[in-house]
Amino acid sequence: MHRRIPVRHPRQTPSRVTAEAAALLAGLAIAAGCSSDAPPVPILAVFAPDSVAPADAAAPMARSAPVRVQIPAIGVDSALMRLGLQADGTLQVPPAAFPAGWYTGLPTPGESGPAILAGHVEWGGVPGVFYRLRDLRPGALVTVLRQDGSAAVFRVKQVEEYPKDEFPTDVVYGDIDHAGLRLITCGGAYDPETRDYEDNVVAFADLIVTRG
Numbered sequence: 001m002h003r004r005i006p007v008r009h010p011r012q013t014p015s016r017v018t019a020e021a022a023a024l025l026a027g028l029a030i031a032a033g034c035s036s037d038a039p040p041v042p043i044l045a046v047f048a049p050d051s052v053a054p055a056d057a058a059a060p061m062a063r064s065a066p067v068r069v070q071i072p073a074i075g076v077d078s079a080l081m082r083l084g085l086q087a088d089g090t091l092q093v094p095p096a097a098f099p100a101g102w103y104t105g106l107p108t109p110g111e112s113g114p115a116i117l118a119g120h121v122e123w124g125g126v127p128g129v130f131y132r133l134r135d136l137r138p139g140a141l142v143t144v145l146r147q148d149g150s151a152a153v154f155r156v157k158q159v160e161e162y163p164k165d166e167f168p169t170d171v172v173y174g175d176i177d178h179a180g181l182r183l184i185t186c187g188g189a190y191d192p193e194t195r196d197y198e199d200n201v202v203a204f205a206d207l208i209v210t211r212g
Contacts, residue, residue: 053178061110110152150212
């Protein structure tokens, strides 16, 4: 069984990333992308100080639901489903290896703040949509097609792997002063006793181009 860690509410921030939404989400998406029978694990939520936009950051876009994510460098071209919260306050996860999902309680990709996409690394022994997420390198492009016909193009800044019991919630979900994207899946070794992966892989990206 996974150890449940209490969730506390972080300070309020001026962006549309509300403290309540962040507290509910923070750490919950780390279960997304794990094995098909792994239970979700809430963890402590805190905000990091606002990060600074890269010099070539594009201006944030208006809210629009994402419908597809494309990452040519690792062969990803997937539809996106909506992910909300379950009755126990944990993040919903996609029901199979494909597609990836986006969390509806935070900014949509292209809006100011950290948008969240989550997907499985595997499902029932089948490689998932984010199976190769750990292979992404800085500079790779991620394009998110949006419901209003526009596209948000992000450039990967870094890809990190964290032990789940040391997941840096403030870094991943903390408010930022520009449009950012976090792609999350599981990684590391698989533990048959917990039926889960030991780590999380997180790719961080910044909005650099808007279309439409």
